[in-house]
Amino acid sequence: MPPPVLVIGLDCAPPALVFDRLAHRLPNLSALRRRGAWGPLRSVAPPITVPAWACMVSGRAPGELGLYGFRNRVRDAYGMQTASTTEHPRVWDLASEAGKKVCVLYVPLTSPPPRVNGVAVSGFLGTAEPFTHPPELGAVLESRFGPHAPDVETFRTDDIDGLLDELYETSRRRFAVGRALYREERPDLTMMVEMGTDRLHHALWRHLDPSHPEHDPQDPRIRDAQDYYAYLDGEVGAWIDEARDANILVVSDHGARSMLGGICINEWLRRRGWLVLADQPSQPGPLRLDAIDWSQTRAWGAGGYYGRIFLNVAGREPHGIVADYAETRSALIAELEADPLLRASARRPRDLYRETRGFPPDLLVFFGDLDYRSLGTVGGDVFVREDDRGPDGCNHDWHGIFIGAGPGFTRTEELTDLGIHDVGATVLDLLGLPVPADWLGSRAGS
Numbered sequence: 001m002p003p004p005v006l007v008i009g010l011d012c013a014p015p016a017l018v019f020d021r022l023a024h025r026l027p028n029l030s031a032l033r034r035r036g037a038w039g040p041l042r043s044v045a046p047p048i049t050v051p052a053w054a055c056m057v058s059g060r061a062p063g064e065l066g067l068y069g070f071r072n073r074v075r076d077a078y079g080m081q082t083a084s085t086t087e088h089p090r091v092w093d094l095a096s097e098a099g100k101k102v103c104v105l106y107v108p109l110t111s112p113p114p115r116v117n118g119v120a121v122s123g124f125l126g127t128a129e130p131f132t133h134p135p136e137l138g139a140v141l142e143s144r145f146g147p148h149a150p151d152v153e154t155f156r157t158d159d160i161d162g163l164l165d166e167l168y169e170t171s172r173r174r175f176a177v178g179r180a181l182y183r184e185e186r187p188d189l190t191m192m193v194e195m196g197t198d199r200l201h202h203a204l205w206r207h208l209d210p211s212h213p214e215h216d217p218q219d220p221r222i223r224d225a226q227d228y229y230a231y232l233d234g235e236v237g238a239w240i241d242e243a244r245d246a247n248i249l250v251v252s253d254h255g256a257r258s259m260l261g262g263i264c265i266n267e268w269l270r271r272r273g274w275l276v277l278a279d280q281p282s283q284p285g286p287l288r289l290d291a292i293d294w295s296q297t298r299a300w301g302a303g304g305y306y307g308r309i310f311l312n313v314a315g316r317e318p319h320g321i322v323a324d325y326a327e328t329r330s331a332l333i334a335e336l337e338a339d340p341l342l343r344a345s346a347r348r349p350r351d352l353y354r355e356t357r358g359f360p361p362d363l364l365v366f367f368g369d370l371d372y373r374s375l376g377t378v379g380g381d382v383f384v385r386e387d388d389r390g391p392d393g394c395n396h397d398w399h400g401i402f403i404g405a406g407p408g409f410t411r412t413e414e415l416t417d418l419g420i421h422d423v424g425a426t427v428l429d430l431l432g433l434p435v436p437a438d439w440l441g442s443r444a445g446s
């Protein structure tokens, strides 16, 4: 029997913090790194929680999963709907089929919970009931540890003390659930994701990144932000102590970097005649689909960590007018990339993915190599300093972290070419299971 595998996910944890700037405050993660293989972990495009975790555990790219963000287009309409899980097997499904016992905890996009050979508790995005597999486990966990809380209520807030209280409270609960189930269930594969790191970054990033334009080295919040990381390191360390025989992976789905501004993509499209509104907005506000004059609109966009642009294609959209799709798209790419304000890289889905399912954007646009966020706002400036959804100093970055240690890791050194799909392949290999031929990624650290 191969040793158990324990995967602890720290959403959004970047290499610059974990391996460098905060390493002295993270003795357990640093010790794990010294006895293992580690390095920056290249995320998917786009580097967003959904689809990144789902890609990590399924061997698939976002295009194959049809997941281009939290919300995705639907056929025969202009609107979007919240992402839900897809049928592609995850590492825990393959492990279950092979008779392994698994424990899947708070992994994003596991609502409803997967029906594994073992136990599962749903993670971020989705409120399906029951939130556990088996269903009766939920009430047991809530009576022992408190209410089910895969995430904080809100993180784009000015109430930083309240957010910190909630972060500690909910993280303690999640780690208590994780360690208890690990001890009691004795799974072959355990995977838990902690969302708190991502939430901390969005609220307090300027205190964690000395290069942020609003960083103040005297600000007491620096200590608060670092303390939460140190607290999580203690939780991870306590779990590692109980899992001495296991192969342990600590990973993140993407990294973090300072948000230096936002590009109001719909305002840009409007000013250049790609998007036409029935009434001119009197003040900045979100783009309302019912305010668009579709008979004159060739393109519109959506906000997020990157810009998604859709063409209003004749025969595809309900009121489509674009007949020469390829030419129109090429013209828009050229116009986007020629505007120095945007620092845009506009990619066709086929440039990024070997296959596309669902309803991909016609263009995926990265502004300033992720220095800038995409905002859906119309009626104001094209370039703005702040997010339109509340205070937030953090953007996502291309690289997360990978640390792997235990009997299965014969290489104990920094690895410089790791990709997010290597995590899934490594987990299967550590469990003694074959990696399916069509999976992306390969075994790391052996």
Ligand SMILES: [Zn+2]
Pocket: 011, 012, 048, 049, 050, 198, 253, 254
């Ligand atoms: Zn994330």
